[in-house]
Amino acid sequence: MIRYYPSFRVVTNLNTGGTEFTLDGKPYSGKYYEAYDGRVFSGATPESGQNKELKRIPKYITAPGLDSMNISDTQKKDIASKTGLNSNRISGKPNSFYPKPTEADYKRGYLIRYFTKKENEKGFVIEISSDEYNSIVNGTADYDITIYQTVQILWKITGPLRNTRTSQYNVTAGIIDTNERLVESANKTFLGIKDFIDGDYIKFARHTM
Numbered sequence: 001m002i003r004y005y006p007s008f009r010v011v012t013n014l015n016t017g018g019t020e021f022t023l024d025g026k027p028y029s030g031k032y033y034e035a036y037d038g039r040v041f042s043g044a045t046p047e048s049g050q051n052k053e054l055k056r057i058p059k060y061i062t063a064p065g066l067d068s069m070n071i072s073d074t075q076k077k078d079i080a081s082k083t084g085l086n087s088n089r090i091s092g093k094p095n096s097f098y099p100k101p102t103e104a105d106y107k108r109g110y111l112i113r114y115f116t117k118k119e120n121e122k123g124f125v126i127e128i129s130s131d132e133y134n135s136i137v138n139g140t141a142d143y144d145i146t147i148y149q150t151v152q153i154l155w156k157i158t159g160p161l162r163n164t165r166t167s168q169y170n171v172t173a174g175i176i177d178t179n180e181r182l183v184e185s186a187n188k189t190f191l192g193i194k195d196f197i198d199g200d201y202i203k204f205a206r207h208t209m
Helices: 073-083 103-108 130-137 175-187 193-197
Strands: 010-023 026-035 040-042 053-056 110-118 126-128 148-156 158-160 206-208
Touching: 010 103, 103 110, 110 130, 126 130, 130 148, 148 175, 158 175, 175 193
Parallel strands: 158 206
Antiparallel strands: 010 026, 010 053, 026 040, 040 053, 110 126, 110 148
């Protein structure tokens, strides 16, 4: 069953060329929409088409998640050529990653950032990709995942810098206040993330006054 999402919690009328998602095990191209929780569905809007959930294609061509899909070697090579991906990843430990928000992210108003570190260690926090995060959580990484702890944080990138009251009953969430609150909350169980962020709560932001 497709979950119902109110219109203000989805980004509609997006396009993909067949290198980002699969549908029923095969590369999907065409219109799609994305919900606030990161799930994506076929069709331009929740009201159009059959709205089947799409699966993200891992960024690394050798990732187990991609190898297990019903995708031919020719299709894998095509995906690699279109995205510039290759199999030269570092094994034995998580790879660091620097997010690059897309226009779809800015339209949505946020992105999700992923982090990992060794269990019970405060320092050495590493920002990782969603694929790296999933490989640790799902146990498919090519290194010992039992020593790593992960966390994901919703990161606000549009809006006013600070919480702004727009009426007697409504407050527009601010970038700094939102991100600081979420980092503080994450730091309770993922010690060291606050030090890693180091007060840069407007990173990637396009703010309004």
